Amino acid sequence: MESKKVNIRTKFNRSSSFFESDCLLCLSPIPFQWTNKKKSMTLICEDCCQRLPYLGTSCRVCALPIATDSAICGHCLKDSPYYDRCIAAFHYEPPVNHFIADFKYQGKLQFINLLASKLVSKIKQSAKHEELMPDALIPVPLYPSKLKHRGFNQALEIAKHLGSSLNIKVYSGVAHRVKDTRQQSELDAKTRVSNLKNAFVLQGELPMHCAIIDDVVTTGSTANELARTLKAAGVKGVELWSLARAFEE
Numbered sequence: 001m002e003s004k005k006v007n008i009r010t011k012f013n014r015s016s017s018f019f020e021s022d023c024l025l026c027l028s029p030i031p032f033q034w035t036n037k038k039k040s041m042t043l044i045c046e047d048c049c050q051r052l053p054y055l056g057t058s059c060r061v062c063a064l065p066i067a068t069d070s071a072i073c074g075h076c077l078k079d080s081p082y083y084d085r086c087i088a089a090f091h092y093e094p095p096v097n098h099f100i101a102d103f104k105y106q107g108k109l110q111f112i113n114l115l116a117s118k119l120v121s122k123i124k125q126s127a128k129h130e131e132l133m134p135d136a137l138i139p140v141p142l143y144p145s146k147l148k149h150r151g152f153n154q155a156l157e158i159a160k161h162l163g164s165s166l167n168i169k170v171y172s173g174v175a176h177r178v179k180d181t182r183q184q185s186e187l188d189a190k191t192r193v194s195n196l197k198n199a200f201v202l203q204g205e206l207p208m209h210c211a212i213i214d215d216v217v218t219t220g221s222t223a224n225e226l227a228r229t230l231k232a233a234g235v236k237g238v239e240l241w242s243l244a245r246a247f248e249e
Helices: 046-050 074-078 096-106 111-127 144-150 154-166 189-196 221-232
Strands: 011-013 018-022 029-035 085-091 136-139 175-177 200-202 209-217 237-245
Touching (some): 085 111, 096 209, 096 237, 111 154, 111 237, 136 154, 189 221, 209 221
Parallel strands (some): 085 237, 136 209, 209 237
Antiparallel strands (some): 018 029, 175 200
């Protein structure tokens, strides 16, 4: 599905007290109304929402595609990462990758509710058959200069939504990025590991069960190094929650 440039048009219908917005993908009108004196608006219509690239059956540990849901793939059985489980809502492909890029690089935070709400549903579904929820959410930190340039940490914004929806505390000031690593997308899988070595430090106490929060998991190297740091500090259980999982089909 191709993503169209965001251009929300609103209009007021006085007779029904409803507004309308155009679906960002198919441009069909979407009705919404005031709720407790606040606008309730949906960015895409229900039909387009149903056609988003939701992540299908996947490995319980790394979330890569696998024939049986919640099973563990051969790679993770042989060389398991430091995090114990990965949950992602989407495959990182159009239009979700465009939504995340607009959110991450253009500051269009309106996409958080759309994407993170689907991740919340996936987490709740997984929790029915798994262990208890974690006690802390740890957003992947940005290096200070990158945070200053971007103006916000996308992982923290996602964590805030998840924490509010799932009633889990967000520990935003515990993990710090102390190494200005090269852009991971520019590196091969082996170089990514060395690029991130000792990139994070922890300051403060953490519960024994935590979830790392990020926008996209590609190779998982960033989350794996943070998970290694958490476990070295005594955290027993580490999950990885992400909006999307990138992989080649």
